[in-house]
Amino acid sequence: MLTYLIRRLFAVAVMLVVIILAVFCIFFLIPKWTGTDPATMFVGKQADKEAIEAVRQKLQLDDPILVQLFEFFKGIFVGRDYTGGGTTTHCSAPCFGYSFRTEQEIWPILTDRLPVTLSLAVGAAVLWLIIGLAVGIVSALKRGTIWDRLGMTGALAGVSLPIYFTGLILLAVFAYQLDLVSNKFTPFGDNPGEWFSGMILPWISLAFLFGAMYARITRATMLEVMGEDYIRTARAKGLREPVVIGKHAMRSTMTPVLTLLGIDLGALMGGAILTETTFSIPGLGQAVLKAINEKDLPLILGVTLITATAVVIANLIVDLLYGVIDPRVRLA
Amino acid sequence: MTTKRTSRRRLAAVSALAVGTLLTATACGGNDDDNGGGGDAAGFNAGVNKVANASDKKGGTLRYVGVQDADSWDTTRMYYGFAIDFSRYYSRTLVSYTAAPGQKSIDLKPDLAKSKGKLSDGGKTYTYELKDGLKWEDGKPITSQDIKYGIERQWAQNVLSGGPVYAKDVLDPDGKYKGPYEGGDFKGIETPDEKTIVFHLPKPNGDFEQMLAMPTNAPVRKDMDKKSKYGLKPFSSGPYKFQSYTPNKNLTLVRNKNWSAKTDNLRKALPDKVKLTLLTNADERDKRLINGDADLDLNQRGMDSQGRTTAIKEHKANVDNPQTGFISYVAFPQSVKPFDNIHCRKAAIYGTDHKSVQTARGGPMAGGDLATNMLPPTVPGWDKNDDQYGIAKGSADVAKAKEELKKCGKPNGFKTTLAVRNTDKSDEKSAEAIQASLKKVGINVEIDPFDGAQGSSIVGNPDVVKKKGYGMVLYGWGPDFPSGQGYGVPLWNSKYILDNGNNNYALIDDKKIDSQFADAIADEDPKSAAKKYAEINKEVMKGAYYLPLTYMKVVQWRASHLTNVYSADAFNGWYDMVNIGVKK
Numbered sequence: 001m002l003t004y005l006i007r008r009l010f011a012v013a014v015m016l017v018v019i020i021l022a023v024f025c026i027f028f029l030i031p032k033w034t035g036t037d038p039a040t041m042f043v044g045k046q047a048d049k050e051a052i053e054a055v056r057q058k059l060q061l062d063d064p065i066l067v068q069l070f071e072f073f074k075g076i077f078v079g080r081d082y083t084g085g086g087t088t089t090h091c092s093a094p095c096f097g098y099s100f101r102t103e104q105e106i107w108p109i110l111t112d113r114l115p116v117t118l119s120l121a122v123g124a125a126v127l128w129l130i131i132g133l134a135v136g137i138v139s140a141l142k143r144g145t146i147w148d149r150l151g152m153t154g155a156l157a158g159v160s161l162p163i164y165f166t167g168l169i170l171l172a173v174f175a176y177q178l179d180l181v182s183n184k185f186t187p188f189g190d191n192p193g194e195w196f197s198g199m200i201l202p203w204i205s206l207a208f209l210f211g212a213m214y215a216r217i218t219r220a221t222m223l224e225v226m227g228e229d230y231i232r233t234a235r236a237k238g239l240r241e242p243v244v245i246g247k248h249a250m251r252s253t254m255t256p257v258l259t260l261l262g263i264d265l266g267a268l269m270g271g272a273i274l275t276e277t278t279f280s281i282p283g284l285g286q287a288v289l290k291a292i293n294e295k296d297l298p299l300i301l302g303v304t305l306i307t308a309t310a311v312v313i314a315n316l317i318v319d320l321l322y323g324v325i326d327p328r329v330r331l332a
Numbered sequence: 333m334t335t336k337r338t339s340r341r342r343l344a345a346v347s348a349l350a351v352g353t354l355l356t357a358t359a360c361g362g363n364d365d366d367n368g369g370g371g372d373a374a375g376f377n378a379g380v381n382k383v384a385n386a387s388d389k390k391g392g393t394l395r396y397v398g399v400q401d402a403d404s405w406d407t408t409r410m411y412y413g414f415a416i417d418f419s420r421y422y423s424r425t426l427v428s429y430t431a432a433p434g435q436k437s438i439d440l441k442p443d444l445a446k447s448k449g450k451l452s453d454g455g456k457t458y459t460y461e462l463k464d465g466l467k468w469e470d471g472k473p474i475t476s477q478d479i480k481y482g483i484e485r486q487w488a489q490n491v492l493s494g495g496p497v498y499a500k501d502v503l504d505p506d507g508k509y510k511g512p513y514e515g516g517d518f519k520g521i522e523t524p525d526e527k528t529i530v531f532h533l534p535k536p537n538g539d540f541e542q543m544l545a546m547p548t549n550a551p552v553r554k555d556m557d558k559k560s561k562y563g564l565k566p567f568s569s570g571p572y573k574f575q576s577y578t579p580n581k582n583l584t585l586v587r588n589k590n591w592s593a594k595t596d597n598l599r600k601a602l603p604d605k606v607k608l609t610l611l612t613n614a615d616e617r618d619k620r621l622i623n624g625d626a627d628l629d630l631n632q633r634g635m636d637s638q639g640r641t642t643a644i645k646e647h648k649a650n651v652d653n654p655q656t657g658f659i660s661y662v663a664f665p666q667s668v669k670p671f672d673n674i675h676c677r678k679a680a681i682y683g684t685d686h687k688s689v690q691t692a693r694g695g696p697m698a699g700g701d702l703a704t705n706m707l708p709p710t711v712p713g714w715d716k717n718d719d720q721y722g723i724a725k726g727s728a729d730v731a732k733a734k735e736e737l738k739k740c741g742k743p744n745g746f747k748t749t750l751a752v753r754n755t756d757k758s759d760e761k762s763a764e765a766i767q768a769s770l771k772k773v774g775i776n777v778e779i780d781p782f783d784g785a786q787g788s789s790i791v792g793n794p795d796v797v798k799k800k801g802y803g804m805v806l807y808g809w810g811p812d813f814p815s816g817q818g819y820g821v822p823l824w825n826s827k828y829i830l831d832n833g834n835n836n837y838a839l840i841d842d843k844k845i846d847s848q849f850a851d852a853i854a855d856e857d858p859k860s861a862a863k864k865y866a867e868i869n870k871e872v873m874k875g876a877y878y879l880p881l882t883y884m885k886v887v888q889w890r891a892s893h894l895t896n897v898y899s900a901d902a903f904n905g906w907y908d909m910v911n912i913g914v915k916k
Contacts, residue, residue, distance in 0.1 A: 051489045051490055051494075086514050087513065104579060176623060183619070183623070184625065278616075287580065290612060
């Protein structure tokens, strides 16, 4: 188990380095090839030559890509200085870059917004797991009945309807028309009740979309598992149906669900852009959308790395959990 | 069979009920009882050319909402109009704008100074004496050296880029000074004592005081200067100070207890607190305004189509429809054939159906009146009767367009590309309307949307424009300060044809226009200067360098409980923010 863990952690580190390399190429090498000067995007409306040159120096755009890459890695572990135009801006470790657009270090922006996105993703995941698993199991066990049809029609609607549609409808009905919940985000520390009230609709919107996928995958896997020999054996042994389903069938059913959960949660960490925009939640998704609009490359780079890291780590956790839920999986 | 049919019926009934409930609920729109902030609204256009809910009552919290943060809150680095307007909460200048609606606002009044500048040396020297009792937010006195230092920061473009540099260019046209971080003291500004400041201009400029009114020339105290990070918490010389600010999220201003109303008759400073929430979704912004969760739009660019419709239909008394200082237009870069030929340019102007462009921009209310020339109504010198191409009648003049096509040697028309920023929906719709109308006279326009955020390096780069064959560039423009110089120099003066960040898209290089500008700029009498700018505008239109589209208007939300609200020409028709109050 320990060897497996070390091996996987090493793989995670290698994966992250590869991702950083790829992201670097996209943000710094490709613009160089296409003749675009990223420095012009950071100087505001007044495109003064000196200002452009200072940003070029600060971003080290004239240095070879390997030097830029080395500086970036160095920044993560020991911090770095951005020098240009006769001034030096220090970025403390872990330095994930510096936004010349907002004059802020990237890491504090990420850590400020990450908990918001985390609370959105985890809250929604709890909901969609409950809904998805329940609907999937009922649909599988009551195959062909009205419950199955209702469940699967709902799932089809959930998968088909985009978040900005369900989100806006929910907002219009429950926040603006019925005034049952808040239409705006409140930080948990300011008022936990208001925070919950503002988060419930985003959770439901996300859960409706993702729960639908989980319901479909749970149903399909459950149907397959229920036909397995070991289920027949369990029943033949005289086990009660809830035990057969809960103890024997569910373990196998959970494997693909967990895989999906790992990827989804990781990806949502990069920011549920549409959900955060629809509900004006100040998380990573909103930050990255602003960053894209304003061509704030360091911030885009930072969020991309956070997303990649979250996906890789979530998958590692999922892999470790396989061994817990399915005894047939041995981690070595 | 029966069971299946029953299941389907039940399913259909449940689905219909669910969809019906949702549609009914959403179709209801806003609550009829809700008029955005409680109380009776002041009425449609109550804040246009007059004051809505005039009051001096203090207290309460004024809540702004916006979808775009300032380019910077550092007074040296800001260029966005709303940021310049908002900056008056926490910064003052030697002179500033009159606290009055409409055109009266553009009259300059002393702010930090006791009186307007005393001119000497043939208009080349401006002397100001500061008022007594001026204090920074920490209680220390505001000195003439602080003002000088704040102005000198403009020269440090390699650290503090982004803001307008008019005063810098006027005081040091050759760019000899290197700024306070590298170059020490600037000799063109003298501070003989703590209360006196003297400006020495190499040559007279009639708009110099207009330039001094821009926040770029606000005082900055040397020991509080955090250089590029100053914009995260500027040090206040105005009635409010920064309590907290997180870029792209929120900002809170609280009263600066060391500001004295006795020293400031341009700012009422009514609310106790000013809060700003930044969103990314314009629909959500409009909903919050209509729902009473916010009072004013920070960005002041008007409501989006959905919010606009609801506001006008259901809450018209909360709506203002002011004339802004902005104009939308198409420039014809002369580097791209056949627009090097004046007759081809004229053919495109005559061939455009102006009414359809206005409709595409949202009609007269949201899009604005038809622009008959290139000077906006808020700039002195504008003459609505200057309509050399009969634009006011609205329709295309096909006969004249064909006649001009013959004169330009293209009787069967030609092909060209129109560049339009993809960040402005009404610009994109206008492009389509122009494309449709010009097709009728044989000019086939291909629309090329470009990334608006990169405009300075795409349409602002003459080489790129030529390479891409942009014969037409659709854009918008407003004055940096309310005069022909603040509006027209970057667009029409050959000196401002830049390699990057160029705004003279038409590449006007006309000695007559340049010398007309030199004459108007040197004129110290605003009225006589305005006439000269009107003449320059006529000359520009005569050259057919531009196709003016609309004088832009906006549909602005004003919460019912706001007091002292008015749009001011000094801020391009937007509200004079620092004078708005809140009924508690």
